[in-house]
Amino acid sequence: MADTSSQLLDIGSDDPEALTDRFATRGWGDGLPLVAPTPERVEAMLAGSNRDPDEVVATLPPRSGVATRRIIAINGVLAGCRPEHLEVLVAAVKALARPEVNLRGVNATTHPVAPLLIVHGEVARTAGYNSGLGAFGPGNLANAATGRALRLMLLHVAGAVPGAGDASTQGGPAKYAYCVAENLLRSPWGGYAASVGVDAPSAVTVHCGEAPHNFHDMESDQPAAILDKAASVMASLGSNNAPVSGAEFFVMLCPEHAATCAAAGWTRTHVASYLHERARMRTGDLRDAFALRAWAPWQETFGDDAGMPITEHPDNVRIVVVGGPGKHSSVIPSWGMTRSATVPVEP
Amino acid sequence: MKIYAPDGAVGPSAASLAPPPPVLAGKRIGILDNSKPNAGLLLGRMAERLAARTGASVEVVERKNAALPAPDDVLARLAEAEVVLTGSAD
Numbered sequence A: 001m002a003d004t005s006s007q008l009l010d011i012g013s014d015d016p017e018a019l020t021d022r023f024a025t026r027g028w029g030d031g032l033p034l035v036a037p038t039p040e041r042v043e044a045m046l047a048g049s050n051r052d053p054d055e056v057v058a059t060l061p062p063r064s065g066v067a068t069r070r071i072i073a074i075n076g077v078l079a080g081c082r083p084e085h086l087e088v089l090v091a092a093v094k095a096l097a098r099p100e101v102n103l104r105g106v107n108a109t110t111h112p113v114a115p116l117l118i119v120h121g122e123v124a125r126t127a128g129y130n131s132g133l134g135a136f137g138p139g140n141l142a143n144a145a146t147g148r149a150l151r152l153m154l155l156h157v158a159g160a161v162p163g164a165g166d167a168s169t170q171g172g173p174a175k176y177a178y179c180v181a182e183n184l185l186r187s188p189w190g191g192y193a194a195s196v197g198v199d200a201p202s203a204v205t206v207h208c209g210e211a212p213h214n215f216h217d218m219e220s221d222q223p224a225a226i227l228d229k230a231a232s233v234m235a236s237l238g239s240n241n242a243p244v245s246g247a248e249f250f251v252m253l254c255p256e257h258a259a260t261c262a263a264a265g266w267t268r269t270h271v272a273s274y275l276h277e278r279a280r281m282r283t284g285d286l287r288d289a290f291a292l293r294a295w296a297p298w299q300e301t302f303g304d305d306a307g308m309p310i311t312e313h314p315d316n317v318r319i320v321v322v323g324g325p326g327k328h329s330s331v332i333p334s335w336g337m338t339r340s341a342t343v344p345v346e347p
Numbered sequence B: 001m002k003i004y005a006p007d008g009a010v011g012p013s014a015a016s017l018a019p020p021p022p023v024l025a026g027k028r029i030g031i032l033d034n035s036k037p038n039a040g041l042l043l044g045r046m047a048e049r050l051a052a053r054t055g056a057s058v059e060v061v062e063r064k065n066a067a068l069p070a071p072d073d074v075l076a077r078l079a080e081a082e083v084v085l086t087g088s089a090d
Helices: A016-026 A039-046 A069-079 A083-096 A103-108 A122-126 A141-158 A223-234 A255-263 A268-278 A283-289 A297-301 B039-054 B072-078
Strands: A008-010 A056-060 A065-068 A114-121 A179-181 A202-209 A213-216 A249-253 A280-282 A307-309 A317-321 A328-333 A341-344 B002-004 B028-033 B057-063 B083-086
Touching: A039 A069, A039 A083, A039 B002, A056 A083, A056 A141, A065 A069, A065 A141, A069 A083, A069 A141, A083 A114, A083 A122, A083 A141, A083 A202, A083 A341, A103 A141, A114 A122, A114 A141, A122 A202, A141 A179, A202 A328, A213 A223, A223 A249, A223 A255, A223 A268, A223 A328, A249 A255, A249 A268, A268 A317, A280 A283, A283 A307, B028 B039, B028 B072, B039 B057, B039 B083, B057 B072
Parallel strands: A114 A179, A249 A317, B028 B057, B028 B083
Antiparallel strands: A008 B002, A056 A065, A114 A202, A202 A341, A213 A328, A249 A328, A280 A307
């Protein structure tokens, strides 16, 4: 099938170094060695679907790059993806293009924000995504390659190249590959996607935030004691959630922490409500720290000594179960001026 | 070895800049302050000096969140000006 938008380049040598060098001269790549996107590999990536490879999935800012299924497949090959990862990647691109994600801002900001891709449901199992021990990596091809492919899409198609379309002051490791699967089997509350109204066998969520901030609790058998530690991580002057009242937190509970909460009768909503209530800072300290604030009007009525919720509504606290044995969980603060998006993965 | 380029086509831009007026005398200058630190101060002084030098006038001052697109009502008010100064980073 012809595709006028995908240019074929003759790079001469088959050496991996030739590909790396050629890409470097064009300002492409993420700095790591790449898999050559030959026509044979790209066709193999596309072969699992009858959909038109030239179908436009999204247009990504700031470059206004047109993401066709073929372009997504090319970047998937470059990152090391296998054909079974393609529909996850397509869904992730659709999610990134949703207006509430504000991808132009995500790419342009000086903050180190990166889209976290969370894989939900059947495809996590069938395509080999890791939701268990060490789920954030390293060591699993599906998580690493899909996360990397999404970053390559941002670099190549969206134009989020450091210094040009990405102004991040320090960059960040989450900008290489940031993909994890939800541990549905160990979630006492069912899947996250269904909890936000996406009732599909497989889905993905993108949340544009920081790298995970760990918290641990090895000893508590009550939810409050565990979640107070999460609230302590959330209530920080250091994240954009402090001056942006509508910003989300993703709280990635390990199965053992989730089980302790569920055994005490706490639902996902209870956990989110408790964290919203407990994650507070002294209003005067927030005012002193941030002259520029994006607060709801009611927040400005608080006296300096009142405890200000670090996010204005419990719905902004999102609970997902991830990980394996052990008692470490994490909080992923938001960039702020963005909302997460959950979309189905097409079969 | 032949490979595909990974960047693909560029779609149409959501908006493009109007051509600048050749003479500013008598023109109305607007300011879109993106709320970054000192953006209002910097853009305001620039607009004042530009007006003083050219015979233009500063007519509209609007403010927006740096990370979000300007709302429609802000853009509508800025449309009253022929020249808009904006853009400031951290």
